[in-house]
Amino acid sequence: MSTLVKTQFATPSYLNGFFGKDLFNEFNTPAFSGSVPAVNVVESKEGFRIEVAAPGLQKSDFKLNLEKNQLTISAHKEQKSEEAGEKYTRREFKYNSFQRTFTLPNSIDGEKIEANYADGILSILLPKREEAKEKPARQIEIA
Template sequence: MTLMKYNRPNKDVASKRFSDIMDEFFNDALSARRDNFVPSIDISETEDQFLISAELPGMKKEDITISLENGRLSISGERNIKSEENGKKYHRVETSYGSFERSFQLPDNVDEESISASYENGLLDISIQKNEQEVKKQIEIS
């Protein structure tokens, strides 16, 4: 059995209670999230490296891809919904699922060969060493 909320056919906003309007707003927002998984990403910098942390709960490291092309670092993957098992049926799912891709343009002063990544307890950590020899060029105006 699947539980569904009954929506009254009256579409007149003035006749709706405030709580009904809020329920519709948040239920629509939550149901839209299910097919649109966007992981939270933190980017920080130390004196000698850039650090990227991505929250990817419930994912296996085999489901995550990190690539670098033309100075653009991309993180992609897919978080799949758990299938019904042992007679268990879900009546409400608020967890976001689906495929995602996040890309970031790296600055010029990084050592692309030094990029390393680790994944533990749903947290992907990427570290990128800075390359002090790579500096922006000054262009003289003629």
């Protein structure tokens, strides 16, 4: 089973705007004490990657929805069990669900978002638009 490591560092203001709140402090609140899966966000020159730790779920349990610049990740799993004996029937129902919404920056190309679920980790790739990608330094000729 994979473990995700949460790194503490000062978050630039554009990342705070990307998530709506200070993401790294938000996980320390009681609201995130197990009811919502842990999330890692990694930025590269090419874009962002969101990793959601959600073991025990199937790919079909997830829904990803992009509306304007709002990416909503949700999952719902329902488990039923029934045990019958001579004079009794016991039924148990268990429901697990969560929903997270991220406000994406304008630099994300919404048409190229991809997702993959493997080994209990949902990975969502959010590529940057070409014009938003960091360009290499170049020397400018003086005419």
